[in-house]
Amino acid sequence: MMNFSPAVRVQALRVVRGGREVLHGVTFDVPRGSILGLLGPSGCGKTTLMRALVGVQIVKGGTVTVLGEPAGSPGLRRRVGYSTQTPAVYADLTVAENLRYFASVLRAPRTDAARVVDEVGLGKHRDQTAQTLSGGQLSRLSLAVALLGSPDLLVLDEPTVGLDPVLRQELWELFRELADRGVTLVVSSHVMDEAGRTDRLLLMREGRLLADGTPDGLRARTGTPDLEEAFLQLITEKAGSLA
Numbered sequence: 001m002m003n004f005s006p007a008v009r010v011q012a013l014r015v016v017r018g019g020r021e022v023l024h025g026v027t028f029d030v031p032r033g034s035i036l037g038l039l040g041p042s043g044c045g046k047t048t049l050m051r052a053l054v055g056v057q058i059v060k061g062g063t064v065t066v067l068g069e070p071a072g073s074p075g076l077r078r079r080v081g082y083s084t085q086t087p088a089v090y091a092d093l094t095v096a097e098n099l100r101y102f103a104s105v106l107r108a109p110r111t112d113a114a115r116v117v118d119e120v121g122l123g124k125h126r127d128q129t130a131q132t133l134s135g136g137q138l139s140r141l142s143l144a145v146a147l148l149g150s151p152d153l154l155v156l157d158e159p160t161v162g163l164d165p166v167l168r169q170e171l172w173e174l175f176r177e178l179a180d181r182g183v184t185l186v187v188s189s190h191v192m193d194e195a196g197r198t199d200r201l202l203l204m205r206e207g208r209l210l211a212d213g214t215p216d217g218l219r220a221r222t223g224t225p226d227l228e229e230a231f232l233q234l235i236t237e238k239a240g241s242l243a
């Protein structure tokens with residue numbers, strides 16, 4: 001039977017960190033097999049929101065439902081892949097050793113380590129220790145770990161930081177292939193030209209959603225083809241309406 005419920009449903013989510021509310025009631029859905037982009041200035045709450053999706057963030061209010069279960073449920077552990085901004089891999093293990101290790105922890109198929117190394121284009125570096133990788137290679141290793149076990153939801157925190165335009169393009173092509181296979185992706189980025197590659201964009205500012213729509217919808221609403229310009233316009237609009 002087809003499952004039409006959204007992959008992610010976030011309702012009225014509030015989070016307090018360090019005694020301060022950093023998410024002030026965020027609500028959105030992510031349909032299965034789509035790519036949601038999370039954009040907004042540094043400190044607006046993107047990482048906090050992603051932590052709530054993977055179930056490692058204590059929440060003050062609201063609900064987060066992932067693949068039909070409360071975020072963080074044990075049953076979701078192998079169905080959700082998360083790559084953080086600071087890669088959590090072993091510095092003194094090689095690329096291949098790291099992947100074999102995490103594959104065994106996740107009880108992913110043995111062949112998975114080889115598959116994901118190719119998917120992220122790290123084949124040439126498989127025998128290099130993680131500590132000798134460049135920043136971009138390290139973030140691709142982190143992405144490879146998230147792909148182990150073929151999760152249904154991928155939560156990727158700035159996966160393309162430090163990558164050249166060619167690699168960024170290749171990774172976005174991979175994200176689209178995964179979405180076409182039914183995987184749901186939530187991807188944060190600082191880079192506006194990547195925003196146009198998503199199915200839906202959440203523009204965040206200071207713990208609130210400034211806009212939620214398709215890239216074309218946001219362009220139409222603001223009357224500009226440039227998403228960066230659209231974002232700035234929405235911020236000004238909001239500031240005006242609050243004044």
Ligand SMILES: Nc1ncnc2c1ncn2[C@@H]1O[C@H](COP(=O)(O)OP(=O)(O)OP(=O)(O)O)[C@@H](O)[C@H]1O
Pocket residue numbers: 017018019022040041042043044045046047048049
């Ligand atoms: N452990 C913490 N204690 C106190 N405040 C925190 C903590 N972690 C994050 N914050 C605050 O929560 C807010 C949201 O942070 P978050 O990391 O989610 O932002 P972000 O949008 O991911 O930023 P960036 O793009 O720079 O990674 C920020 O104001 C940050 O200072």
